[in-house]
Amino acid sequence: MGETTDRFKDDLSETVSRLGETVEKLGSTVKQYVPVREFRRFLKNYNVVGMAIGIVMGAAVTKLVNSVVQSFVMPLISLGLPRGEWEKAGFILRHEFKDAVDPEKVLYPAVKILYGDLISTAINFIVIAILVFLFAKYVLREEKVKKK
Secondary structure, three states, X not given: OHHHHHHHHHHHXXXXXXXXXXXXXHHHHHHHXXXXXXXXXXXXXXOHHHHHHHHHHHHHHHHHHHHHHHHHHHHHHHOOOOOOOOOOOOXXXXXXXXXXXXXXXXXXXXXXXXXXXXXXXXXXHHHHHHHHHHHHHHHOOOOOOOOO
């Protein structure tokens, strides 16, 4: 039993030693191919992490604003439209042309100018622009200098 334990300990220490050598080789290889200090300097100098956070937050705010505009603002505006169909509001330039033999077959689709979608997108832009302006004004405001 003692001989087996000693052999196991020897094998374990040899394996740990080889693992240590492998980790050292891997570390030197990583340092050779990926200059870590230069990469850290790049991340700090160009504010990459801050930009990434800004992009993620911008996407989240955009979803929130789109939801508010679609769920709250657009229904209020659609009250002023005759049929209340905000997104489909537009002008028909040409009606669809159907086949005389098969009335379900559309030969030429209708041509429409959909101004409702354009106005919806413009309202989204205006709301987002106002929110960004207010956020920037609040966050980037200068501290008032006290007069002596």
